Amino acid sequence: MNKGESMAKVYEPCAVEKQIYDNWESKGYFKGVIDPEKKPFTIVIPPPNITGQLHMGHALDETLQDIIIRFKRMQGYSALWLPGTDHASIATEAKIVDALAKEGLTKEQIGREEFLKRAWDWRKKYGSRIVTQLRSLGSSCDWTRERFTMDEGLSKAVREVFVRLYNKGLIYKGERITNWCPCCNTSISDIEIEYSEDDGNFWYINYPFADGTGALTIATTRPETLLGDVAVAVNPEDEKYKDIIGKMLILPLVNKEIPVIADDYVELGFGTGAVKITPAHDPNDYEVGKRHDLPVIRIMDDKGFINENGGQYAGMERYAARKQIVEDLKAAGLLVKIEPHKHNVGHCQRCGTVLEPFVSNQWYVKMKPLAGPAIDTVRSGRIRFVPDRFAKIYYNWMENIQDWCISRQLWWGHRIPAYYCADCGHITVARETPEKCECCGSTNITQDQDTLDTWFSSALWPFSTLGWPDQTEDLKYFYPTDVLVTGYDIIFFWVARMIFSACEQMGEVPFKTVLFHGLVRDSLGRKMSKSLGNGIDPLEIIDKFGTDALRFSLITGNSPGNDQRYLQEKVESARNFANKIWNATRFVLMNFDNEPDFSKIDRAKFTTEDKWILSASNRPVNEVTENLEKFELGVALSKVYDFVWDIYCDWYIEMVKPRLFDSLSPNRLEAQYVLNKVLIKCMKLLHPFMPFVTEAIFQKLYNDAPSIMISKWPETDGSFDFPKEEEAINYIIDAIKRIRNIRHEMGVPSAKKAHIIAVTSDENKEQILRSCEPILKNMAYCAGLTVKKDKEGIAKDAASVQLENAALYMPLEELIDIAKEIERLTAEKQNLENEINRISSKLSNENFVSKAPKAVVDGERAKLEKYRSIYENTVSRLRDMNER
RNA sequence: GGAAGUAUAGCUCAGCUGGUUAGAGCAUUCGCUUGACGUGCGAAAGGUCCAGAGUUCGAAUCUCUUUACUUCCACCA
Numbered sequence: 022m023n024k025g026e027s028m029a030k031v032y033e034p035c036a037v038e039k040q041i042y043d044n045w046e047s048k049g050y051f052k053g054v055i056d057p058e059k060k061p062f063t064i065v066i067p068p069p070n071i072t073g074q075l076h077m078g079h080a081l082d083e084t085l086q087d088i089i090i091r092f093k094r095m096q097g098y099s100a101l102w103l104p105g106t107d108h109a110s111i112a113t114e115a116k117i118v119d120a121l122a123k124e125g126l127t128k129e130q131i132g133r134e135e136f137l138k139r140a141w142d143w144r145k146k147y148g149s150r151i152v153t154q155l156r157s158l159g160s161s162c163d164w165t166r167e168r169f170t171m172d173e174g175l176s177k178a179v180r181e182v183f184v185r186l187y188n189k190g191l192i193y194k195g196e197r198i199t200n201w202c203p204c205c206n207t208s209i210s211d212i213e214i215e216y217s218e219d220d221g222n223f224w225y226i227n228y229p230f231a232d233g234t235g236a237l238t239i240a241t242t243r244p245e246t247l248l249g250d251v252a253v254a255v256n257p258e259d260e261k262y263k264d265i266i267g268k269m270l271i272l273p274l275v276n277k278e279i280p281v282i283a284d285d286y287v288e289l290g291f292g293t294g295a296v297k298i299t300p301a302h303d304p305n306d307y308e309v310g311k312r313h314d315l316p317v318i319r320i321m322d323d324k325g326f327i328n329e330n331g332g333q334y335a336g337m338e339r340y341a342a343r344k345q346i347v348e349d350l351k352a353a354g355l356l357v358k359i360e361p362h363k364h365n366v367g368h369c370q371r372c373g374t375v376l377e378p379f380v381s382n383q384w385y386v387k388m389k390p391l392a393g394p395a396i397d398t399v400r401s402g403r404i405r406f407v408p409d410r411f412a413k414i415y416y417n418w419m420e421n422i423q424d425w426c427i428s429r430q431l432w433w434g435h436r437i438p439a440y441y442c443a444d445c446g447h448i449t450v451a452r453e454t455p456e457k458c459e460c461c462g463s464t465n466i467t468q469d470q471d472t473l474d475t476w477f478s479s480a481l482w483p484f485s486t487l488g489w490p491d492q493t494e495d496l497k498y499f500y501p502t503d504v505l506v507t508g509y510d511i512i513f514f515w516v517a518r519m520i521f522s523a524c525e526q527m528g529e530v531p532f533k534t535v536l537f538h539g540l541v542r543d544s545l546g547r548k549m550s551k552s553l554g555n556g557i558d559p560l561e562i563i564d565k566f567g568t569d570a571l572r573f574s575l576i577t578g579n580s581p582g583n584d585q586r587y588l589q590e591k592v593e594s595a596r597n598f599a600n601k602i603w604n605a606t607r608f609v610l611m612n613f614d615n616e617p618d619f620s621k622i623d624r625a626k627f628t629t630e631d632k633w634i635l636s637a638s639n640r641p642v643n644e645v646t647e648n649l650e651k652f653e654l655g656v657a658l659s660k661v662y663d664f665v666w667d668i669y670c671d672w673y674i675e676m677v678k679p680r681l682f683d684s685l686s687p688n689r690l691e692a693q694y695v696l697n698k699v700l701i702k703c704m705k706l707l708h709p710f711m712p713f714v715t716e717a718i719f720q721k722l723y724n725d726a727p728s729i730m731i732s733k734w735p736e737t738d739g740s741f742d743f744p745k746e747e748e749a750i751n752y753i754i755d756a757i758k759r760i761r762n763i764r765h766e767m768g769v770p771s772a773k774k775a776h777i778i779a780v781t782s783d784e785n786k787e788q789i790l791r792s793c794e795p796i797l798k799n800m801a802y803c804a805g806l807t808v809k810k811d812k813e814g815i816a817k818d819a820a821s822v823q824l825e826n827a828a829l830y831m832p833l834e835e836l837i838d839i840a841k842e843i844e845r846l847t848a849e850k851q852n853l854e855n856e857i858n859r860i861s862s863k864l865s866n867e868n869f870v871s872k873a874p875k876a877v878v879d880g881e882r883a884k885l886e887k888y889r890s891i892y893e894n895t896v897s898r899l900r901d902m903n904e905r
Numbered sequence: 906g907g908a909a910g911u912a913u914a915g916c917u918c919a920g921c922u923g924g925u926u927a928g929a930g931c932a933u934u935c936g937c938u939u940g941a942c943g944u945g946c947g948a949a950a951g952g953u954c955c956a957g958a959g960u961u962c963g964a965a966u967c968u969c970u971u972u973a974c975u976u977c978c979a980c981c982a
């Protein structure tokens with residue numbers, strides 16, 4: 022039994038993938054090696070959350086990166102794909118809080134230290150789950166360099182950056198309106214808000230004048246905030262309110278006097294034209310308050326309950342308070358009306374809770390000075406976005422950027438390295454925990470309770486993972502990284518922040534190219550989500566169809582930056598492709614005699630089809646390489662697919678079969694050689710996309726080769742350039758297709774062979790036809806071939822096909838349906854006529870001939886000649902048949 | 906309110922910097938136990954490339970307008 026016969030009839034990915042992966046890893050093929058002889062090529066992974074479960078988005082993201090890094094590795098770069106995970110402060114903290122709740126505990130009860138201990142335990146237990154899952158995708162990451170955002174080294178980088186920015190005045194602490202999640206119990210940054218159109222109401226409320234001269238009506242969507250009102254504002258241009266500016270109002274329920282002020286923030290004609298001003302709970306009101314020097318009264322606590330400033334409402338939950346306040350206003354006769362009103366409400370991206378904007382003391386990064394250089398990196402082309410339309414989105418955000426709120430009232434994360442002195446009030450910001458206040462020397466100092474936004478540490482990822490702030494060898498060699506692959510959904514969260522962080526800290530871009538991909542949606546085009554329950558687990562798909570099939574289905578037909586739908590049929594067709602190449606290999610090996618000695622081949626014995634495929638195989642090599650360089654991965658993959666399936670399997674293998682089946686065939690070894698040669702080339706081109714099956718096949722084709730993943734990427738082989746043979750085989754393929762077509766249309770059974778009479782006066786075509794007689798016999802139901810110069814004596818009812826400068830006749834014993842054949846030929850004639858007219862009118866257009874590139878004009882001329890020749894044959898045949 | 910994307914075969918989508926008789930996969934129809942594969946082979950049907958205008962010798966491709974859907978940003982109490 023030879024190697025081919027020992028192969029299973031159906032490729033079974035599950036049986037081999039794990040073993041192949043382990044072998045790669047144990048041999049150290051994933052390792053990025055500092056090699057001065059080689060050029061580095063670096064990718065850092067977008068670190069998945071430790072709370073995360075592998076989803077289709079990861080699968081796509083990792084597959085893209087793996088394709089690029091494998092391609093570069095094979096091209097001879099010293100490739101490093103650096104993996105790691107993110108501590109995901111809010112998400113992880115929520116998990117721990119949930120677990121505590123199950124025990125009936127709160128985090129306050131167990132205290133910070135114990136809480137962090139539990140968080141680290143949790144991370145130890147579950148944090149590696151996602152990493153294991155990444156491996157099953159075939160990701161060729163250098164696991165020896167795996168990083169975690171809360172590793173010591175990365176934490177050091179975080180403190181370093183914080184201190185530097187603070188010392189430059191780019192980090193400050195201040196009291197401002199911040200969006201607060203009462204559920205997660207922390208401030209969040211602007212981009213963590215998700216707005217949605219919610220149904221709400223406009224409550225129209227009368228604020229009586231203090232002098233008893235009636236009332237002013239205001240409208241609000243949040244009546245409970247009136248507890249914190251300090252004024253009512255009107256537009257100074259508003260005629261109807263001109264006289265009341267400066268008058269005092271009685272704040273309902275609170276019974277406190279507040280002034281009517283004039284501010285052009287109030288839009289004329291909207292609502293009642295009078296706006297209640299609650300500086301502590303609305304960003305715009307806050308600004309108005311500042312302008313008018315109004316007090317800021319917070320009436321709600323961190324959990325969304327009314328605080329002591331809310332008088333009789335203190336202690337009530339915000340919505341309960343709203344209800345009660347509306348009731349009380351109604352009872353007091355101050356509620357004018359309630360109008361349903363749809364408005365945009367901010368929700369917490371993490372938990373969906375309606376956010377409460379209020380004043381608090383938070384840490385911010387001053388963004389304006391950082392944004393400029395960051396914008397410039399993209400504008401100047403030092404960083405390229407693929408597709409480039411994302412640059413516009415990036416500019417737009419960067420140019421209108423607000424300061425970044427970086428403090429979070431959470432425990433799981435990097436604690437802010439700021440220390441407050443109880444004696445003098447000075448804030449000491451330091452890399453290492455200070456012993457005393459740098460101002461007064463007091464040892465009575467305490468560290469800030471807050472932690473940093475998770476994205477603060479991920480913003481440093483491209484260089485912190487390579488050892489920065491230390492000048493490590495890794496940093497010197499692998500930085501800046503080459504490509505960043507990520508979804509467009511985190512362009513602000515992550516990409517933008519990495520860019521300005523790198524500009525500021527490294528004075529250099531973090532990466533040269535950003536490849537954006539879209540979302541993987543469900544088959545109906547909806548976002549995959551837990552709440553919809555429409556998520557597809559990549560691991561289940563891998564189990565069923567294999568990693569290669571999943572990867573293939575995610576890449577094929579996809580272009581950068583565009584969303585795609587997940588369709589199981591796509592995975593199935595990808596699995597079929599894996600099986601196809603497996604069986605092609607099986608076929609090749611079944612037709613080897615033990616170990617053929619390819620050193621004995623005689624190139625002179627190469628047949629036309631051998632030269633054709635060798636020459637033609639240069640095309641996918643060039644094109645796939647080019648497409649990969651341009652990040653057109655989907656296009657690249659479909660080119661390999663087409664070549665392997667349509668050209669190699671369906672044509673070359675079929676052409677070569679007779680030589681293989683005849684053990685006495687004089688050029689059997691050459692056929693085996695070419696089969697092997699082209700197959701290996703294809704497998705290499707395919708390897709970045711489908712690493713497992715190509716490795717499995719590679720191992721079958723070679724006995725002692727280490728691995729396809731460290732083999733050399735194919736290059737154009739100049740010694741295999743046979744345009745003549747390519748032309749010949751293309752001619753023959755065309756002929757065979759036409760023969761099959763007509764036979765099928767005439768209903769000729771495939772068992773029925775026909776002797777083919779070729780009529781041509783073209784020596785070149787004659788030569789081609791003669792030399793390809795075996796192919797015709799094999800693939801065109803041909804019993805034998807006669808080539809003649811004229812069509813004398815050919816049966817009128819023979820089936821015929823018209824080619825360029827030749828016609829083929831197949832006399833069959835059964836009469837073909839003459840009427841039908843005439844109809845077919847007439848249609849074909851018409852078709853050709855249309856084409857000929859189209860092209861000749863084009864060529865008779867002087868503008869075209871003079872302005873179009875020469876190659877295009879020549880191409881059209883050649884086409885015209887070809888169609889004319891076929892047309893003449895068709896007309897002549899039609900005449901013969903009509904004469905009958 | 907601002908910006909972007911998409912619109913191509915029944916379905917899902919390719920089609921790069923304008924030149925192809927407009928492609929693929931799936932589905933459909935017809936025919937094949939051909940000694941790798943029925944997860945296969947062969948043949949076919951199916952498209953005024955959303956609509957309209959423009960630029961050009963030439964437009965699915967570039968420009969403008971319209972329509973439909975999607976997304977992002979901002980946000981008025």
